[in-house]
Amino acid sequence: MTATVPAPAARRVFGVLGKKAVVPWLFLAPGLLLALVFKFWPMAKGIWLSFFDVRPFLGDQWIGLDNYTRVLADHRFQDAIGHTLVLGLGQSLGAILLGFALALLLEGQARSLKILRTAVFLPAVTATAVVGELWRLMYYPTSDGLLNSGLHLLGLGPVQFLDNPDIALYSTMAMGIWIWAPYNMVILLAGLAGVDRSLYEAAAMDGVSLWQRLRYITLPAIRPALMIVLTLATIRGLRVFTEVYVLTGGGPAGSTDVWMTRAYTLGFTRNDIGGASAASVVLLCVTLLLTVMVNYLRKRGEAR
Amino acid sequence: MRDRRRSRRPAALLAAAALAFGTAACGSGSGSARNDDPNTLEVWTRSNPDPAATYERVFAAFTKKTGIKIDYQPVINFDxxxxxxxxxxxxxxxMINDTALMGSYxxxxxxKPIDPASIAGHDQITGKTWSSTVGIDGKHYGIPYSRQAQTLMIRKDWLQKLGLKAPTTWQEMLSVAKAFATEDPDGDGKADTYGxxxxxxxxxxxxxxxxxxxxWQGGAQIIEPDGKGTYRAAMDSAAAVHTVTWMKDNLFCGxxxxxxxxxxxxxxxTATNFQDGNAGMYMTGPYNIATFDTTPGKDKYEVVPAPAGPAGADVLADGENIYFGARTGKTKQEQALAAFLISPEGQKLAMTGKNQPVVRIPVNSTLDAAKVRDDARWSVVQKAYEDASQQFPNAPxxxxxxxxxxxxxxxxxxxxxxxVRSQLGELNETLAGDLKDQDLLT
Structure with missing residues (x-):
């Protein structure tokens, strides 16, 4: 199959553009190819399938927007929107705040700080399934559980962290913050490293308070890093899946069901691939919209 | 500058497209190579490593006997x-997978539809068992392979310590559960045990x-056939309301x-409390017997019939069927494998050995589970399956x-x-919708 490269056409194009124009694309080709095969093609297929009643062996049936109306009218999906927003927002903001606090605390060159930073970063590189199992143990709903034994010492509890439908979503959120804060910390640390030291010195001479230093020097200086963190967190927050799936599976009583766990159940427990594709496409559109919006706000902010 | 940038695009697209076609062609080539060998069957089961070892033994015996090779894939997230x-x-x-999935597949x-007569030894499976593989159109779509019914696993030593008997009714089960939770059956002085x-x-x-x-024990059904090939949702019946209310009040909110x-x-x-030794009862399938014999230990627990509810002691029966994938074109070899799997030899191999058995109650009526295993506990399971069990409807x-x-x-x-009544009413409407989606609603 190596002959598929249309040699004459390619030569003509290469001739017109010259070597210089082609070489960068050749270097990009492996990455592009991987993206095409593993990202863009499945994505296009997903969008295509969302218009069908998918039955690979009986012939897919075109049903237009039926999948979309079914998904959007399903009250469990509607509930999931609320959970996704609460979890996504809480988890993103919590992880950014905690990540920022960690970055401020752990910024510096000392060896002890390096070790600490590595230790703090560990949650971000641990498999989410493992983290989920760990937190299940910590959340164990009797005084044998780590958190509950702590509460027990204070004369409180035991708290049903995962089995109480009013608390389960927040328990999941806490785990999400724990996972993602160190990740944000690393990006923010890079931002902090770029802050002009002379500004701090000048501020110290002017005798500003800690809060003023943060507000008028640190935050404006790390704004680009913050924006990256915010964009990433928005996207991640909306398509949250693994954290919920490994910790509660969407339960109890659907109280932690988010958009993606719903789509997963629809696709793989109920074998409704068309509906699951439609749900995923809706999420894709919303994510795209939000990303564009964050970008727009950032550009407007920069221009100002 | 701008013009130049634009003119690069076609080159990039061309290169990417060419590369993509190249890989697509390679992909399909290598994919079909494996399946082209007429003498190799690709077989999937939904198995963890331990039962997969049992399957491997069974398939090795089949290959030795017939020369047909098996490309065996134990898949955990099967569906x-x-x-x-x-x-x-x-x-x-x-594929070997749950009976309840037949309608879905x-x-x-x-x-592929299956003619029972085309499988050698089909007459050693009873008519009742065969009837569980009839699809919505009246044809068979699976070959029975293994059956099981739920039984109650209960800690014998805890019962003895507290001077109790194994429960035979819901009420007795509830009092035993409460005793297990409050009377410190493991004797460590701490309230760390559960019913x-x-x-x-x-x-x-x-x-x-x-x-x-x-x-089933409360006399409720999830959906009911109406005898005309269609079904109605039945979770709003008085029996269902009564049963679910009892479960809620006593097991979860009591x-x-x-x-x-x-x-x-x-x-x-994740429900490992019976193995961990802090819960005293577990209503579950007999595949757990091998696991529980190691922990908590064979001498520590017994297998008893499920306690009876107001409408009897029926338990959920399920099991595995052998399914033939559509359009695979190796029907003869598939039939040979199925015939071996349901033969006394194939079934015995899958029932014994040191790993988890993959045949629990044999579908081959010439075999007796308790005799093959020399373990009387299996007769409790077989009896439950034969006399007091119901499956999920298999056709829808x-x-x-x-x-x-x-x-x-x-x-x-x-x-x-x-x-409960209004919640079950809502469920019933949802179930009616599910049936309607399949054109099966009365």
């Missing part, structure tokens, strides 16, 4: 993998799977400790029905203040 294989229109040749066109283990999560429909036995902590988010793999696509029932039961057991 997810199967969906992605189905989307490539290249199914495994033979058949509805998607994933299965019974419940995998009560809605994930994968576990709440419905575990709760089904209680529904005294602490009757069920293990975290029951409502537990699936079978039961997957959405089971999932919706599990969602509703999990919610009812979670919100203790809810109104």
């Amino acid at each position: 997810q993998q199967l969906q992605s294989r189905a989307s490539t229109k290249d199914l495994p040749d033979v 058949q509805g998607q066109g994933l299965l 019974m283990v419940v995998p009560g999560s809605a994930q994968n429909g576990y709440a419905a799977w575990w709760g089904a036995s209680f529904l 005294d602490n400790g009757v069920t293990q902590p975290g029951a409502l988010t537990a699936v079978t793999s 696509d039961f997957a959405p029905i089971k999932q919706d029932t599990a969602d509703a039961l999990n919610a009812i057991f979670t919100y203790c203040g809810g109104d």
Whole structure:
């Protein structure tokens, strides 16, 4: 199959553009190819399938927007929107705040700080399934559980962290913050490293308070890093899946069901691939919209 | 500058397209090579490593006997993998998976119809067992392979210590559970034991799977055939309301400790309290016998029939069928494998050995589970299967029905203040919708 490269056409194009124009694309080709095969093609297929009643062996049936109306009218999906927003927002903001606090605390060159930073970063590189199992143990709903034994010492509890439908979503959120804060910390640390030291010195001479230093020097200086963190967190927050799936599976009583766990159940427990594709496409559109919006706000902010 | 940038685009597209076509061609080439060998069957089972070892032994014996090779794939997330294989229109040749999935697979066109007479030794499977593989159109879509019924596993030593007997009714079961939770049966002076283990999560429909036995015992049904080939949703019956209310009030919203902590988010793999030795009862399938013989230990527990409810002691029966993937073109070899798997030799191999057995109650009527294993506990399971069990209806696509029932039961057991009758009424409407989607509603 190596002959598929249309040699004459390619030569003509290469001739017109010259070597210089082609070489960068050749270097990009492996990455592009991987993206095409593993990202863009499945994505296009997903969008295509969302218009069908998918039955690979009986012939897919075109049903237009039926999948979309079914998904959007399903009250469990509607509930999931609320959970996704609460979890996504809480988890993103919590992880950014905690990540920022960690970055401020752990910024510096000392060896002890390096070790600490590595230790703090560990949650971000641990498999989410493992983290989920760990937190299940910590959340164990009797005084044998780590958190509950702590509460027990204070004369409180035991708290049903995962089995109480009013608390389960927040328990999941806490785990999400724990996972993602160190990740944000690393990006923010890079931002902090770029802050002009002379500004701090000048501020110290002017005798500003800690809060003023943060507000008028640190935050404006790390704004680009913050924006990256915010964009990433928005996207991640909306398509949250693994954290919920490994910790509660969407339960109890659907109280932690988010958009993606719903789509997963629809696709793989109920074998409704068309509906699951439609749900995923809706999420894709919303994510795209939000990303564009964050970008727009950032550009407007920069221009100002 | 701008013009130049624009003119680069076609070059990039061309290069990318050419590369993509190249790989696509390679991909399909290598994919079909494996399946082209007519003398190799690709076989999938939904198995963890331990039962997979048993399957490997069975398939090795088959290859030795017939010369047909087996490309065996134990798959844990079976249905997810199967969906992605189905989307490539290249199914495994033979699949061994749950009986309750037959309607779902058949509805998607994933299965070949099967003529029982074409399978050697088909007459050693009883008519009743064969009837459980009839699809919605009256044809068979599976070959029975293994059957089982739920029984109650109970800690013998705890009963003795507290001077109790194994329960035979719901009421007795409840008092035993309370005693296990409060009277310190493990004697460590701490209140760290629980009555019974419940995998009560809605994930994968576990709440419905575990709760089904209680529904049958309370005289309730999830859906009912009306004798004309269609079904009606039946979860709003008085029996269903009564049963679910009893379960909610006594097992989930009553005294602490009757069920293990975290029951409502537990699936079978996380509900390990019986092995861990802190829960005294577990209503479950007999595949766990091998596991429980190691921990808590063979001498520590016994296998008894499920306690009876107001309408009897029927438990959920299920099991595995052998399915032939649609359009695989190796029918002869597949039939040979099926004939071996249901033969006394194939069934015995799968029932014994040091790993988890993959045939629990043999479908081959010439075999006796307790005799083959030389273990009287298996006769309890076989008796439950033969005399007091009901399966999920096999003809409709039961997957959405089971999932919706599990969602509703999990919610009812979670919100203790809810109104069971209206919640079950809502479930019933959802179930009617599921049946309507399949054109099966009365």
